[in-house]
Amino acid sequence: MTLVTTGVVVLDCAEPEKLAEFYKELLGxxxxxxxAGRVEIRAADGFRLALRRDVNATVPSWPRPENxxxxxxxxxxxxxxxxxxxxxxxxxxxxxxLETGDPSGPTEERGYADxxxxxxxxxRGTPTAPKQG
Structure with a gap:
């Protein structure tokens, strides 16, 4: 018997309503x-994303190696x-x-920050091998 029926990616941020607008437009x-400080959206393919208010949220620093x-x-x-x-x-x-390093490989990939x-x-496309390193 399955206990978990679905999953949602949740991003913490200072202004969830504003950030939800960005993702609603990007994903249609x-x-x-x-x-109460949480907005959840669903894309046409079923992908779900929630934005949760955290007044102490700090900006991530990816792709730095230490992170x-x-x-x-x-x-x-x-x-x-x-x-x-x-x-x-x-x-x-x-x-x-974002500058994410080496763009070469079987799949073209670009990094961004919201x-x-x-x-x-x-x-674009399907990766053919797991990330190395």
Missing amino acids: AEEVDAH SLQAHVEFVVDDVHDLDAVERRIVSLGGRR PAGHSFTVR
Whole structure:
């Protein structure tokens, strides 16, 4: 018998309502719940993301090596999407590009930070091997 029925990625931030707008626009998502400092959204594919108020939240510093165990969210785009166009959209919504190191490999991947500083990547295709190192 399954006890857990679903999972939600939760990001802490100072202004969850504002950050929810960024992700709703980026993902074409809808708000499914909002109360007492927490906003949850759901994308068309079912991906769920919640933003939770934490007035003491600090901006993550990924991709610095000393923070290599820090989590980030990864979004996948299909091969027909132009990653430059995706990047322009992210920046227009208030995100910023992060220098994430070596861009070579079987999958093109780009790193970004949302307006509150949480890191995420956008990649095209399916990775063929696990991360090394």
